[in-house]
Amino acid sequence: MSTPLPAAVLWDMDGTLVDTEPYWMAAETPLVEEYGGTWSHEQALRLVGLGLEDSARIFQDAGVRMGIADIVDHLTDDVMGQLATKGVPFRPGARDLLASLREAGIKTGLVTMSLRRMAESVVGLIDFDAFDVIVAGDDATRPKPFPDPYLQACDLLGVAPADTVAIEDSPNGLRSAVASGAAVIGVPLMVSVAGAGAHAVWPTLEGRTADDIAAFHSEHTARKGAVR
Structure with a gap:
């Protein structure tokens, strides 16, 4: 060369x-809805490329009553589960x-x-x-x-x-x-x-x-x- x-x-x-972005989005919606909130595709796009702790704060603002570390772990576990079943x-x-x-x-x-x-x-x-x-x-x-x-x-x-x-x-x-x-x-x-x-x-x-x-x-x- x-x-x-x-x-x-x-x-x-x-x-x-x-x-994996669709996997993250698939994990986000039920988490917000579990706490009575709504989560749009436009809101999900705001998180693309954002640090997980910053993303977790946005979920707290959307009504998710969990600590930052707990939100990060919950979403990570969900996405890893999807990777295990659907592939990379x-x-x-x-x-x-x-x-x-x-x-x-x-x-x-x-x-x-x-x-x-x-x-x-x-x-x-x-x-x-x-x-x-x-x-x-x-x-x-x-x-x-x-x-x-x-x-x-x-x-x-x-x-x-x-x-x-x-x-x-x-x-x-x-x-x-x-x-x-x-x-x-x-x-x-x-x-x-x-x-x-x-x-x-x-x-x-x-x-x-x-x-x-x-x-x-x-x-x-x-x-x-x-x-x-």
């Missing part, structure tokens, strides 16, 4: 690697791109606001050694859209953020990755990523390989150098 490789590629999980719905091209990166020798990290136990369960269902590190919601010093989760992943991998590529599907995730200094690709799913700062927007990961990632990172680095 003639184009220099990035030092690492950092992946969001929910909505980017796997399309990878986004188109995501698994193949991840495999291509590993074959090229590029380090990979999973940077998610889901709890570590859920992230590990998803990673455990991938049939190859997919990630070098995981930074989960209960690991992050501050949640997305703060840059902390991506900076923590870079530190664990021993790489500079500017030498990495991040892949995200939500505005909050994109803002986190951009603020870290990574080169960032938006792959929208349920919400628009317009105005969130992505350096490129790919409609799908289908057909993408490590070559495409390397070319994107090289072009991004060249553009940054040209404006200095």
Whole structure:
């Protein structure tokens, strides 16, 4: 491969690697209704890419009389149960791109606001050694859209953020990755990523390989150098 490789590629999980957002939404509605409230699709979309504790506070505002940790555990258990019965719905091209990166020798990290136990369960269902590190919601010093989760992943991998590529599907995730200094690709799913700062927007990961990632990172680095 003639184009220099990035030092690492950092992946969001929910909505980017796997399309679990419908699972989260299916868990949210009965929880709110159990306490006499209502929960709309529009309200659910507000939570896409948001840290779980921040999401839990929104559920408390919607009338759910549970502690923040209890809400997070309840929703996580529900989604993990759905994953166990329905399987892991990878986004188109995501698994193949991840495999291509590993074959090229590029380090990979999973940077998610889901709890570590859920992230590990998803990673455990991938049939190859997919990630070098995981930074989960209960690991992050501050949640997305703060840059902390991506900076923590870079530190664990021993790489500079500017030498990495991040892949995200939500505005909050994109803002986190951009603020870290990574080169960032938006792959929208349920919400628009317009105005969130992505350096490129790919409609799908289908057909993408490590070559495409390397070319994107090289072009991004060249553009940054040209404006200095």
